[in-house]
Amino acid sequence: MVSYKEIQASNALINDATAPRVAVFAGGTSGIGKFTIRALVSTGASVRIYLVGRKSSEESSRAFIQELNAINPKADIVWTEGEISLLAEVKRICEHIKKTESRVDLLFLTAGYAPFGTRKETSEGVEIAQSLEYYSRMLFILHLLPVLSASEAPRVISVLAGGLEKANINVDDLDLKDPANFSAIRAQMQYGTMNTAFLEKLASQNPNVTFIHSWPGWVSTGNMRRGWDENSIVARIFWFILEPIVYLFGYSDEESGQRYLFQATSAAFGGRGIPWGGKQGVNSLEKPEEGLFLINYSCDCTPNAKVMPLLREKAQEKVWDHTQQILQPYL
Template sequence: MVSYNDVLASNALIGDATPLHVAVFVGGTSGIGKFTIKALVTTGISIKIYLIGRKTAEERTRSFINEMRSLNPKAVIIWTEAEVSLLADVKRACNLIQTTESRVDLLFLSAGYAPWGTRRETPEGHEVVQALEYYSRMLFILHLLPLLAQSDLARVVSVLGGGMEIAYFLDMDDWDLKKPGNFKFYRARPQYIAMNTITMDKLAKDHPNITFIHSFPGAVNTGNVRRGWDRGSVMGWAFIHLVEFVNRLIGFSDDESGQRHLFQSTSASFGGRGVPWMGNEGITRAGTSAVGLLLVNNKCELTPNAKVVSQLCERGQEKLWDHTQKVLGPYL
């Protein structure tokens, strides 16, 4: 485990010389994305952040942006309205960034919540959580790859369940879980986790100069456990209170979660020209020559889940890539 003291020591080395000048946060209006933005801003560096979120989050996010500006006047946070469960909105947000920036150093993807209840679809026909946690994330990556390729840091962090892949629950004949009875929490969550890993593994191998991280955050009280339940569900009410109680007992604080994800976003131990790793434990991968997706757990350690991931990629990578290209093609 990388100790919290080592994480803080590494983050304290982040300065204006660190090649992190433009960051895009999708899901930064609450939860882990928001905690990570705060950790980044409070380093005091000169940074431009595109904070992408839906219209209903704008008012509370404006006060957060003002707070961040007071903490660090050199931080420029650009509110970018988009309903990121809609792929057309993702394309529009990416086009705005592409016309404004010549590079992106960090793409941080954390939008989503657990698909507890009844299947709900977006106007574009995708299950809402899958749209947030897979399709929109991959579309952001594909649109911004050319800008990431211009960065010395060049890092993509997708926060979901890296290392938690389970081959048994993956249905490669029904990626969208549309068959009758196929959409259940115990199938949907492993499905979306595995789809992230399988596709990001391909992208990491195709773009070896960009660091791709699929992060498992552990227990963090983000409030997202309250989303997704059917209204009036007694089981939902009980489960929400149980999970929030457990999170308070064993989970990471908001600050520690933010600092740990900032560490993953900047430390050279994960590759690229980030902050040199000075810690004594939890050494992961140094240098820029290693290729492939990094699965990183809540302790900031590599958790490759090698046997399962190898099987998933061998069986389904080409098939999933073809499916993903068909879904995202109209928005590229």
């Protein structure tokens, strides 16, 4: 485990020269994304952050931006409205960013929730949680790869289930359209494993970009209240039991933000960033700067060595081809 003191010491070295100068946060209006933005801005470094969120989040986000500007007047927070469960909206947002920025240093992806209720699709025919946790994230990456590649130390972080992959995902129904295949637990396993399969191949194709798939552990983000059917008695019981446990034993908002700022900036992952004297992270391919870093809540790399070879053999190409087919109309 990387201790909190070590993380704070590393983050204290972030300045104008070492900070990600241009960052895109998709899912930064609440939870881990919001905590990480606050941690980055609090370094005092000169940064520009694209804060992507829904129209319904604009009012609270404007107040958050005012708070950030008071903390660090050198921070430029650009409110970017968009419903990113829709892939067409992701394309629009990315086209705007590419027209405005010649480079992006950090792409931070956290949008999503566990679909505890019935399966619901967007107007584009994609299950909502899968779009947020997987398809829209991969579309952000594919669109922004040119400007990420223009950075000296580009980094992509997808916060979901790094290290928790399962080899037995349903490759015959990757979108879990058959009601018999769909449940919250199966969906989270499927979407998390698809993240890893696709990201690892992207990492091997783009060795100049550091790719991280991270599992945050217990953090009180409010997301466990999303995805349930309204007025569900089961949901209320679930919240009553789990929310106090997460609050008592999970990371605080501040520590979560600091740990993700460490993942976003430390040379512990990929050999670039803030100098790191501790144990170097090992990626999924165990090759310097070629694989995907699977990182757990302790900021330790968890290569999942037993599962990953099976995943590559049985599912990776199918996930890759299927994803390209779904995303092609929006590229």
